[in-house]
Amino acid sequence: PKCNRQDVPHSIISLLDGFKASKTLFTASKLKVFDVLSSSKSLTLEEVAGQISASVLGTERLLEAAVSLGLLESVKQQNTSVYRNTEQANRFLVSDSPESLHGYILHCNDMVWPLFSHLENAVREGTSQHERAFGKKSEDVFQDAYYSKDEVKIRFMNAMHSIARVTGKDVATAFDLSSYKTACDIGGCTGAMAYEFTKANPGLSVIVFDLPQVIEMRRHFQSKENDDRVSFVAGDFFKDDLPKADLYILARILHDWSDEKLHVLLGKLSKMCTPGCGLLVSEIFLDEERKRPSRALLQALSMTEGKQRSTSEYSDLLEKYGFVPKHIRHTDNLLDAMLFVKDPTDKRTL
Numbered sequence: 107p108k109c110n111r112q113d114v115p116h117s118i119i120s121l122l123d124g125f126k127a128s129k130t131l132f133t134a135s136k137l138k139v140f141d142v143l144s145s146s147k148s149l150t151l152e153e154v155a156g157q158i159s160a161s162v163l164g165t166e167r168l169l170e171a172a173v174s175l176g177l178l179e180s181v182k183q184q185n186t187s188v189y190r191n192t193e194q195a196n197r198f199l200v201s202d203s204p205e206s207l208h209g210y211i212l213h214c215n216d217m218v219w220p221l222f223s224h225l226e227n228a229v230r231e232g233t234s235q236h237e238r239a240f241g242k243k244s245e246d247v248f249q250d251a252y253y254s255k256d257e258v259k260i261r262f263m264n265a266m267h268s269i270a271r272v273t274g275k276d277v278a279t280a281f282d283l284s285s286y287k288t289a290c291d292i293g294g295c296t297g298a299m300a301y302e303f304t305k306a307n308p309g310l311s312v313i314v315f316d317l318p319q320v321i322e323m324r325r326h327f328q329s330k331e332n333d334d335r336v337s338f339v340a341g342d343f344f345k346d347d348l349p350k351a352d353l354y355i356l357a358r359i360l361h362d363w364s365d366e367k368l369h370v371l372l373g374k375l376s377k378m379c380t381p382g383c384g385l386l387v388s389e390i391f392l393d394e395e396r397k398r399p400s401r402a403l404l405q406a407l408s409m410t411e412g413k414q415r416s417t418s419e420y421s422d423l424l425e426k427y428g429f430v431p432k433h434i435r436h437t438d439n440l441l442d443a444m445l446f447v448k449d450p451t452d453k454r455t456l
């Protein structure tokens with residue numbers, strides 16, 4: 107009898123193995139396998155093992171697994187196999203390539219993986235497992251967790267930088283922003299997104315506003331960028347005044363906080379913005395039934411005090427502060443974007 111392929115639970119089996127595949131990518135990145143194979147270099151197993159200072163047996167298993175996942179290629183040359191990066195690995199996994207995801211991958215390995223190993227507790231308790239995973243309580247994930255040690259801070263900033271480099275252009279070109287002259291990127295981190303905005307909009311200058319601990323590190327990330335239309339201001343968006351601008355950018359900010367916590371920031375923005383001012387929100391947007399994309403829903407399991415929202419949830423939230431949704435853009439990249447405009451008829455005083 108013909109075997110019924112539907113009897114095989116392929117999707118469940120690939121979920122079962124998903125964590126092994128993630129950890130293969132993380133480990134190959136951390137051990138710099140993609141770096142030693144960069145610039146189309148082909149190396150034998152022994153050469154790779156030597157360069158990453160690892161055992162030949164362990165390296166062989168890692169390389170073979172990486173080939174099976176499409177991260178590397180192996181080719182027979184005479185009697186030996188040599189390994190090389192796939193095109194994608196050269197573009198996105200080599201640590202110093204312009205679109206490298208290396209920083210984000212290390213953050214996933216060193217920060218997100220330990221948190222997710224406590225998912226059972228996270229679900230039972232409905233709280234972040236930072237204390238269990240890292241032995242330290244964190245009230246504010248940025249101030250207490252990411253920025254308490256320089257090494258962790260740089261790793262987190264590298265992670266944000268790498269995603270912003272990959273998605274920034276699509277976010278910056280999502281809408282016609284030619285009517286705006288000054289923008290403020292709230293929580294703009296390394297400035298990677300800001301540089302994409304000035305590149306895409308010749309008439310725009312952008313102020314990057316972020317915590318002092320972040321702003322003080324900006325030179326670490328801007329060695330190649332040289333654009334005097336990008337400037338940096340240090341401050342706390344819950345406590346300090348925000349720079350004046352006619353377009354505010356909130357990229358990956360709103361999902362980190364509850365509606366209650368955002369009241370302070372959004373109230374400030376509402377006061378600062380005159381009618382016609384723009385507010386550009388860039389996030390992963392959930393569909394209205396909160397079923398997809400699973401990337402957003404999986405991220406929510408880290409149990410920060412924030413939440414993932416759909417476009418209508420973002421609209422409802424921002425309409426309370428006088429911002430009207432104008433355009434939505436699904437970019438097919440890692441982040442989508444929505445442009446709001448301060449309602450000219452809004453007379454509220456918050």
Ligand code: SAM
Nearest residue numbers: 248266270293294295316317342343344357358
């Ligand atoms: N907007 C950047 C992007 O999309 O690449 C970074 C997003 S990251 C998830 C959140 C940013 O908000 C970090 O750079 C963090 O330092 C900043 N941030 C968090 N709390 C802040 C506060 N109270 N005041 C100012 N910036 C803050």
